[in-house]
Amino acid sequence: MNLDHASTKPHERLAAHLEDKLREVNDMIHTRMMSENAPRIPQVTAHLIDAGGKRLRPMLTLAAADMCGYRGEYDVHLATTVEFIHTATLLHDDVVDESAQRRGRPTANLMWDNKSSVLVGDYLFSRAFQMMVEPGSLRVLSILSNASATIAEGEVLQLSAAQDLATDEGVYLKVVRGKTAALFSAATEVGGVIADAPEDQVKALFDYGDALGISFQIVDDLLDYQGDSSATGKNIGDDFRERKLTLPVIKAVAKADDEERAFWVRTIEKGRQEEGDLEHALELLHKHKALEETRDDALAWAAKAKDALNALPDHPVRQLLVEIADYVVARIS
Amino acid sequence: MNLDHASTKPHERLAAHLEDKLREVNDMIHTRMMSENAPRIPQVTAHLIDAGGKRLRPMLTLAAADMCGYRGEYDVHLATTVEFIHTATLLHDDVVDESAQRRGRPTANLMWDNKSSVLVGDYLFSRAFQMMVEPGSLRVLSILSNASATIAEGEVLQLSAAQDLATDEGVYLKVVRGKTAALFSAATEVGGVIADAPEDQVKALFDYGDALGISFQIVDDLLDYQGDSSATGKNIGDDFRERKLTLPVIKAVAKADDEERAFWVRTIEKGRQEEGDLEHALELLHKHKALEETRDDALAWAAKAKDALNALPDHPVRQLLVEIADYVVARIS
Numbered sequence: 001m002n003l004d005h006a007s008t009k010p011h012e013r014l015a016a017h018l019e020d021k022l023r024e025v026n027d028m029i030h031t032r033m034m035s036e037n038a039p040r041i042p043q044v045t046a047h048l049i050d051a052g053g054k055r056l057r058p059m060l061t062l063a064a065a066d067m068c069g070y071r072g073e074y075d076v077h078l079a080t081t082v083e084f085i086h087t088a089t090l091l092h093d094d095v096v097d098e099s100a101q102r103r104g105r106p107t108a109n110l111m112w113d114n115k116s117s118v119l120v121g122d123y124l125f126s127r128a129f130q131m132m133v134e135p136g137s138l139r140v141l142s143i144l145s146n147a148s149a150t151i152a153e154g155e156v157l158q159l160s161a162a163q164d165l166a167t168d169e170g171v172y173l174k175v176v177r178g179k180t181a182a183l184f185s186a187a188t189e190v191g192g193v194i195a196d197a198p199e200d201q202v203k204a205l206f207d208y209g210d211a212l213g214i215s216f217q218i219v220d221d222l223l224d225y226q227g228d229s230s231a232t233g234k235n236i237g238d239d240f241r242e243r244k245l246t247l248p249v250i251k252a253v254a255k256a257d258d259e260e261r262a263f264w265v266r267t268i269e270k271g272r273q274e275e276g277d278l279e280h281a282l283e284l285l286h287k288h289k290a291l292e293e294t295r296d297d298a299l300a301w302a303a304k305a306k307d308a309l310n311a312l313p314d315h316p317v318r319q320l321l322v323e324i325a326d327y328v329v330a331r332i333s
Numbered sequence: 334m335n336l337d338h339a340s341t342k343p344h345e346r347l348a349a350h351l352e353d354k355l356r357e358v359n360d361m362i363h364t365r366m367m368s369e370n371a372p373r374i375p376q377v378t379a380h381l382i383d384a385g386g387k388r389l390r391p392m393l394t395l396a397a398a399d400m401c402g403y404r405g406e407y408d409v410h411l412a413t414t415v416e417f418i419h420t421a422t423l424l425h426d427d428v429v430d431e432s433a434q435r436r437g438r439p440t441a442n443l444m445w446d447n448k449s450s451v452l453v454g455d456y457l458f459s460r461a462f463q464m465m466v467e468p469g470s471l472r473v474l475s476i477l478s479n480a481s482a483t484i485a486e487g488e489v490l491q492l493s494a495a496q497d498l499a500t501d502e503g504v505y506l507k508v509v510r511g512k513t514a515a516l517f518s519a520a521t522e523v524g525g526v527i528a529d530a531p532e533d534q535v536k537a538l539f540d541y542g543d544a545l546g547i548s549f550q551i552v553d554d555l556l557d558y559q560g561d562s563s564a565t566g567k568n569i570g571d572d573f574r575e576r577k578l579t580l581p582v583i584k585a586v587a588k589a590d591d592e593e594r595a596f597w598v599r600t601i602e603k604g605r606q607e608e609g610d611l612e613h614a615l616e617l618l619h620k621h622k623a624l625e626e627t628r629d630d631a632l633a634w635a636a637k638a639k640d641a642l643n644a645l646p647d648h649p650v651r652q653l654l655v656e657i658a659d660y661v662v663a664r665i666s
Contacts, residue, residue, distance in 0.1 A: 037507055038489040092455060096448040115429040115492055118451055122425060123485035125455075129462060129478040136471055145463040152456035156371040159448055174370055 010323035014059055017317060021062045021076060022055065028080040032127050044108045044120040048087055057187045058083045064191025064205045067317045074135035074194055081144065082187045084128035089151060089183075091121035096155070140190050147186035154178010163243045165253055165261075165269055172250055173214070181213030204311035208321065211305035216328050218298040221246035223331065225282065226291055237278040243268045247297065249281070251290035260284055295332050302329040343656035344387055350650065351395045354409060358391050361413040365460050377441045377453040381420055390520045391416045397524025397538045400650045407468035407527055414477065415520045417461035422484060422516075424454035429488070473523050480519035487511010496576045498586055498594075498602055505583055506547070514546030537644035541654065544638035549661050551631040554579035556664065558615065559624055570611040576601050580630065582614070584623035593617055628665050635662040 008016075015022055029049055035041040058079035065075035091108055095117045108117045125148075132144050158175045161167040188209035192202040224239040225248050239246050245253075245268055253264050263280065267273050285291050305325040312318050341349075348355055362382060368374040391412035398408035424441055428450045441450045458481075465477050491508045494500040521542035525535040557572040558581050572579050578586075578601060586597050596613065600606050618624050638658040645651050 035486050035489070037504075038486050038493065040493050041486070041489050089455075092451050095451055114447070116489070118425050118428055119485060119488045119492065122422075122458075123482065123489055125458065126478065126481035126485045130475075130482055133471060133474045133478050138466060138469055138471070141466045141474060142463075145459065145466050148459035149456065149463055152452060152459045153368055153371050153374070156368070156374050156449070156452045156456055159452065160371065160373050171370075 010320050010327050014320045018062045024076045025058050025079045044116050057086050060187040061191040063317045064188045065195045067315045068192050068195035068197035070195035077131050077134050078190050081128045081132045084124045088121040088124040091117045143186050147182045150182040151178050167245050176217045180217040181210050184213030185209035200311050204308045207308035208305050211301045215298050215301035222294045243271050248285050248290045248294045252284050252288045255288040343660050347653045354395045357409045358412045377449050390419050393520040394524040396650045397521045398528045400648045401525050401528035401530035403528035410464050410467050411523050414461045414465045417457045421454040421457040424450045476519050480515045483515040484511050500578050509550045513550040514543050517546030518542035533644050537641045540641035541638050544634045548631050548634035555627045576604050581618050581623045581627045585617050585621045588621040631662050
């Protein structure tokens with residue numbers, strides 16, 4: 001497949017470059033999600049897996065392995081592993097957030113029940129764990145088990161930090177690493193490890209995934225306050241209404257005077273929101289340049305991601321990874 | 334600690350024999366459940382872990398390693414891993430079953446919320462996974478990852494099989510292996526593997542854990558229909574009221590005439606229970622000798638567990654494991 005550069009998005013061009021491997025990943029996803037004994041498992045999984053999603057995380061693993069010259073078959077196992085971990089966390093997140101929609105479809109917890117989402121998530125996580133044992137690399141296992149712990153810890157931290165005005169940018173970063181960046185960085189790092197890449201390249205792959213993931217999440221949180229809802233599929237202010245303390249608000253709270261602080265305590269900590277509160281919140285975000293600063297942070301992380309790639313060999317995939325980092329922040333630039 | 338044989342239970346004597354190692358396991362449980370970032374994690378975990386429980390599963394790992402002459406330190410890691418997997422499944426089970434009590438205390442999902450139970454369960458499972466990587470044995474990882482998948486699959490299978498009269502003894506056995514026996518057998522097997530025991534001993538350890546776990550669960554299901562509620566802490570007929578298709582009912586359904594079948598369809602499949610139904614169910618169980626046959630099955634599995642131990646070296650722990658198999662069925666003998 002030869003895609004015209006100008007008309008396609010960089011992750012689509014990366015998918016085209018990795019076409020054969022990505023087909024193997026899709027096959028493995030479907031083979032490994034099967035359960036002879038419990039047909040509910042592939043039903044629930046297929047509902048989510050077949051709804052699409054860009055397969056960005058497994059592509060990162062395949063891309064890293066490819067760039068580092070890997071010619072074996074285990075990049076497919078690891079890419080599938082990464083997608084299963086991601087799917088498992090989505091299933092559990094939807095239970096935790098009581099979400100009704102995911103990828104434009106009703107969530108599994110609504111289609112079936114919370115029980116199925118919890119247990120099928122557990123099953124996918126166990127299957128992920130089985131698959132990652134297969135390449136026989138203890139280092140890969142260590143990276144992915146550490147990432148899993150960081151993800152789970154970040155999710156629990158978010159529960160307690162989300163509505164607590166004492167949450168600062170340091171805590172925010174830990175939450176973001178847990179919910180997004182830890183799996184991105186593990187995805188890229190294991191690609192390098194399986195390819196037996198030199199240590200500085202493995203480190204660079206980790207750094208790329210980490211910075212890309214953080215940038216990705218900050219953009220998401222920023223768009224919640226200034227996005228075009230027809231493009232993002234989200235309504236402006238969803239995070240505010242759900243009392244989620246994300247980076248824009250953290251920055252505004254840090255500069256708040258007493259009256260403003262009382263506003264944030266009432267709306268976020270106590271959740272007593274009234275008509276006009278979102279508009280006032282947006283005024284405060286503008287007044288303190290919280291949105292501009294959030295945007296600068298996202299751009300800085302994207303730049304850091306691109307910088308990391310300098311340690312990697314010149315390769316067509318490297319250029320696509322640069323463009324993906326640009327693309328992540330293009331929506332806010 | 335020197336415990337008098339006559340007055341103590343065999344698992345208490347095993348605990349006394351393994352006292353030092355068990356203390357290390359308890360220390361490791363408390364160290365590894367900590368989270369610098371998310372204090373909710375040790376709160377939820379401690380609520381469950383400190384409520385007691387007999388630590389039977391970690392003791393099985395320590396016992397197997399001890400019996401096979403292991404003198405290293407990783408039996409403690411693996412025993413702790415096994416307890417963490419067990420605790421994670423309890424947290425998720427309580428969400429799935431909407432339970433209100435566990436080990437005589439309110440469940441974590443009531444004390445905090447379902448979110449915390451789901452996410453802290455995920456965290457403990459991830460920590461288990463980190464710990465099991467540490468001994469550096471791919472075989473151990475393979476055993477524990479396979480056991481995790483069997484557990485999750487069994488739980489999902491139970492969701493669909495529980496109220497379906499087509500569930501036969503084969504399906505029941507798969508569910509029981511998932512909910513109980515898979516972790517027992519993995520616990521004993523990894524103890525032998527870490528000790529580098531000969532293959533026939535490793536196999537015998539697996540068989541002991543598998544048969545002991547199945548026996549344990551069948552006894553539990555039988556006591557639900559004929560136990561002394563002051564001893565079991567459960568009310569007679571809880572499973573019936575919750576429409577759980579366990580072995581006694583499966584046996585009675587297999588021999589039911591049309592009228593009896595209609596009764597089971599109404600009460601279990603459709604859940605339209607009326608006053609007097611439990612009494613009628615008990616009559617049918619007696620009529621078809623379902624309780625006696627269930628008891629015979631439990632005894633046969635306990636005998637199988639003891640038989641397996643013959644392949645293992647003569648050792649004080651081996652005798653205690655024999656007595657534990659007898660003790661499991663003593664409540665119904």
